[in-house]
Amino acid sequence: MAFVRHTTSKLSAISDLAAIRSFGFRGEALASIAAVAEVECSSGGARLRIRAGEIIEQGSAPLLPGVVIEVRDLFANVPARLKFLKSDATEVAAIKDAVSAFALLHPRVRFHLTIDSRAAVSSDGDGDRRRAVAAVYGQPVAAEMLEMTGVPLMTGLVSQPRLSRGSRDGMVLAVNGRPVSARSxxxxxxECYQGRLERGRHPVA
Structure with a gap:
């Protein structure tokens, strides 16, 4: 049922559009992925495998907490879209960046990303934002982070001036828990680091 379009929609009224608290609201994410790939979903002791939008296998699975979703052969049935994918390294880097951002922004959720059988990102989900930073950037970086205080409507950690990077890759900003890319x-x-960082250096936040 979850892989049928709109069946997991979070909306029950038009007014709900003004108060969206989830990362999706149309209920099409699973259906969209299953339509262009092979997807296997295991949850609650059941397992379902779908290819190109059609169920090809269903059965039992280990009774473990949570949901496991595996995606294989993305765009295999739509080669016109497959050719627009970039190199494996570029696509993997984009996936890691996305998972890392959510791990930082939602420390109460456990994230585990495996790439080529090796853990690339693994957070505890214990609610400790500093430990989430350690999971993504390492303990030395986490130790140099400062809690933001006295700033209305804003929360997070920012680096001390002695910790900086040569790019803005270490800056993860969000609005209502959603990652955003906003130059302003x-x-x-x-600007808060004006005069405290060398030219061309950027904070971690």
């Missing part, structure tokens, strides 16, 4: 917010944050 980035520049506003960097």
């Amino acid at each position: 917010l980035i520049y506003a944050l960097e």
